[in-house]
Amino acid sequence: MKDSRFHCCATCIHFEVQKGDDGVRHFCSRLGYETKPDYRFNCWKPKENVQKLIEKEKKKQ
Numbered sequence: 001m002k003d004s005r006f007h008c009c010a011t012c013i014h015f016e017v018q019k020g021d022d023g024v025r026h027f028c029s030r031l032g033y034e035t036k037p038d039y040r041f042n043c044w045k046p047k048e049n050v051q052k053l054i055e056k057e058k059k060k061q
Helices: 048-060
Strands: 015-020 023-028
Touching: none
Parallel strands: none
Antiparallel strands: 015 023
16 A cells, blocks of 8 residues: 555554553554554554545545
8 A cells, every 4th residue: 555644553453542550552453562653564554434535535636
């Protein structure tokens, strides 16, 4: 997939927010470690709603 303005961990299907007694953690279930919402990795797979926004944007071009 071509680089997108939507490309970041927070929009990926593997991104999880885990709330615990020690606070909130942002975690990548695919990579298996903590991440930040604005990080970018090549394994990015957008969530369904983000994919729809990307397709909509492509049609406008």
